[in-house]
Amino acid sequence: MEEVAWRKGPWTAQEDKLLIDYVNQHGEGRWNSVAKLTGLRRSGKSCRLRWVNYLRPDLKRGKITPQEESIIIELHALFGNRWSTIARSLPGRTDNEIKNYWRTHFKKSKPSKSIERARAQFLRQREERLYNQELQLHQQLQQQQQQQQQQHQHQQQEQPQQQMVDVKYVMSPADETSPAYNIQDMELMYSYLPYLLQGSANCSASDGFVEEDGAWGTLWNLDDCDMVCRGTSAMQPAEFTLY
Numbered sequence: 001m002e003e004v005a006w007r008k009g010p011w012t013a014q015e016d017k018l019l020i021d022y023v024n025q026h027g028e029g030r031w032n033s034v035a036k037l038t039g040l041r042r043s044g045k046s047c048r049l050r051w052v053n054y055l056r057p058d059l060k061r062g063k064i065t066p067q068e069e070s071i072i073i074e075l076h077a078l079f080g081n082r083w084s085t086i087a088r089s090l091p092g093r094t095d096n097e098i099k100n101y102w103r104t105h106f107k108k109s110k111p112s113k114s115i116e117r118a119r120a121q122f123l124r125q126r127e128e129r130l131y132n133q134e135l136q137l138h139q140q141l142q143q144q145q146q147q148q149q150q151q152h153q154h155q156q157q158e159q160p161q162q163q164m165v166d167v168k169y170v171m172s173p174a175d176e177t178s179p180a181y182n183i184q185d186m187e188l189m190y191s192y193l194p195y196l197l198q199g200s201a202n203c204s205a206s207d208g209f210v211e212e213d214g215a216w217g218t219l220w221n222l223d224d225c226d227m228v229c230r231g232t233s234a235m236q237p238a239e240f241t242l243y
Helices: 013-026 031-038 044-055 066-079 083-087 095-107 113-171 179-191 193-207 222-229
Strands: none
Touching: 013 031, 013 044, 031 044, 044 095, 066 083, 066 095, 066 113, 083 095
């Protein structure tokens, strides 16, 4: 296969138009197909460089501004001659343009004091920023650990209190200590009092058992009364045990 003799030298306006039409139709990236599809006698590398450095729509025209220059100085102190990396921080500027600017203004002569100061300041600020980030992360970790310890201590303090409450509830049920239960107990006991007194008088008359303190000698059995009050047996008034 006969090699194609690529054309070299400056691009013409017609060649630029053919390359622009090709990129608009097929997109960027397939530079080796440009010559076959458009008739351009330019290599794929030449087409790529022409598009990236001169024909791309988002390219900035004009001189590099002082602000862009300061960015180039700072990033060059960090990345060195990695022009593609530096160009990512300068939208619209190409790596080739940045490289040429650096070599034209700074490479041939000794860097000025202002450049050295800017570079030193950038490195110092970078170190301070990294230190502050590490310090902030360390403080956040300490705060999280303290919160976890406080939560753990709080849980340990709550567990014995909850156990004491549970034991108290088991030992003293609410239905046995409530005022309503005591009132019902007294009402039921007083309702049986006439029958108890009547039974006591009958017993004293039939047996002829009379003493000076007989009025207090015939007491009922409180155990039986307690059984009635608790509803354990349906006792009649006569079923109470008399003494």
